[in-house]
Amino acid sequence: MRAVYRVLAGLIAIGVVVQAMAIAVGWFTALKDVDDGLVIDKNYDGNWGHNVHSIVGSTAIPLFALLLLIVSFFAHVQGGVKWALYVFGLVVLQIAFAFAAFAAPVVGALHGANALVLLAVAGMAARRAAGAPTPAATTEATA
C-alpha cells in the first residue's frame, strides 16, 4: 500500500508537469496555426494540446487524487491521510480556479500558481511514503 501511495502521489506530480507541457503546446500550436490561416473565434474548440489538458485535468489527476485519498486510509504512511487530503484539496481548488477563470480570466493566474503548489505537495506526499514504514506509522495516529 505504501508503494501504491507513493506511485499515485508521483503520478499526480508528473500529471502537473504534463498539464504545463500540454497547455503550452496547445497555445503555441494555435499561434502557429493562425499564421497558417486558422481563424480563432467562437467556432474554434482547440487542438490536441488543449484536449490533453482537459482530459488529464478533469479526469486523470482528480482520479489519482481520489485514489490517493482512499489508499491513504489503508497505507501505513505517517501523516499520509493528511497529505492526501492536502493534495485532494489542492486538486479541487485547481478545478474551481479553472471553472472561475472561464468567466474571469485573471483567475487563471491562480490556476497557474496553484499548479506549482500541487506539484510540490504531491512530491512531498510521495516522499513520505518512500522507504520502509517507520514503527510510528503503524499506530493509529494518522487516522
Added chain:
Amino acid sequence: MKLRPPPRRVLIALLATIVVLTPIVFFWTRSLVPNDLSPMSMGYADFGGGPVSEHLHHGVDVSELTGPPEQKPDVAVDLVARKERFDIPGRGQTDGYTLNHTSPGPRIVAKQGDLIQVTLHNDNVADGITLHWHGVDVPNAEDGVAGVTQDAVRPGQSYVYRFVAKDVGTYWYHSHQIAHEQVQKGLYGVLIVQPAADDVIAVVHTYDKVRTVNGEYGERRVKAPGPTARVRLINTDNGPMAIWVDGAPYKVVAVDGTDVNAPTEVSGKKVLVTAGGRVDLEIRTNQPVRIALGGGPTTLVIGNGDAPSGTEPKDRVDLLTYGSTKAIGFDPARATRVFRYDIGRTIGFFDGKPGLRWWTINGHQYPDVPMFVVSEGDIVRMTIKNTSGQVHPMHLHGHHLVVLGRNGVKATGSPWWTDSLNVEDKETYEVAFVANNPGIWMDHCHNLPHASQGLITHLMYNGVSTKFHLGGGPNNHPE
C-alpha cells in the same frame, strides 16, 4: 476456528472510503445516458400551461408523416456518402466524408413547389449517416434525425427522402448522425429553392483548421453578375460568423430563407450569420467587392481586379430593428402554450465523464430534460434565456420562429423569422411560432459539440409517437 474481527483502523478506513466514494458514485451513476433510449420516454413532459395529455405513446408514428408518396419527383438526386480523402482547392488533401466524391456535396436546386427526391446511399461510412434539410419545414419522416425520425443508414443501405419545396430561400443539408463529427468532416451541401441563375453562393465551412468558402481556401473569385449581386451566405460551422463587405454598401434581403420586409442599404456594418443560419445580401457590384467571412484568409471577391480589404466593422446590423414591420399572420398574445428554455451550465458528470461545463435546460441535464408538448394548431411562445457563459445557436427543426423581442426590448423591424437563433450569454429572446407541422422535432444547440454534450430537447406533438430509439441496435446518435 474463531474469526478475529478486523482491527478498528481497517474499519475506520473502510468507512472513510465509503464516505468519500458514495457521493461520487451517486452522481456518476445518475449522469449515465441509457444506451437504448426512446425519445418518447426520455425527460419529462412540459405542457407549457396547455392541457395535460396522458397518452403520449399512442397515435401516428413519425414514419407515417412522409412527403407525397406516389407522385413523380421534379428534382431527383442520388447521393453516395463515402469516407475518403479529398482536395480542398488552395490548401490540399484532407481526410473526411464526401457526397458523390465532393465536399460540400452537390448543390440541390429546385423551383418553388417542386417535389424533391433525394436517394441517399451509404458506401462506407461505418457509423451510419442521415441527411437533415436544415431550415426546410419538411414532413417529420423526411427530417433525417437518427434515433428520432429514422434509423441511421448503415454501409450498403439506402434511404429515400421526399418533400415539397414549398418555401423559397437558402437552405443546406447535413448528416444528423454523429453530426458533430460528420458535418465538420464534410457531410453537408447547399439546397436552394428558386434561385436566380446568377446568384452567388457562399457556403462557409471549417474543416479541422481550414476555413473555406464553397469548399475552397484563400481568396476566391466569382464574376460580377451585373450591377448588383444576390449573395447567399450559409454558415455551416459551430460558432457565429461576422460577415462584412469591403468596397460597397449592401442590403440584408433574407434571413434563414425568409425575405426581409423593406430592407435598407447599410455600409460600414457587419452582419452576423448564426451557426447553421443563412443570410442573403444584395450587394452593389459595379466595383470589385470583397466579402470577408469572419476574418482570416478566406474571402470571396466579386468582380475583376483588386478588391479592397478592410477590418471588421464595430457596428452590426441588428435584425431586431432592421427593415419595416409587417403582419406575421398570427397573434402571439393568444398563445396557448408558453415555454421557457433556460440554458445553464453545471460542473460534474455527463454520461459518466467529469467536466467543468455541462449544459442544462431549465436546470436539468440530458436526458432528464423538458420535452415541450404541443397540439397541432397551438400558438406557442418561448423564452430562450442563456446564462451558460457561451453563445448557443438554437435550432428548432420543422418550424420557423418569429422573434418578438430581446432582453425585454420589442422587435420593431421586419418580421424576423428564423430557424437558427444566435443566443449570446446573458441574452434572453422571446420567440413565437405556430405548431403546424406534427411530429417529434429536435430543438437543440447547433454548436454540434454542445449538442453532443446534451444541449438537446424535443418539441413533441400530441398524437404522434416514434418507434425509433437513440442508441440501441442501429446505434443512433443524432448529435
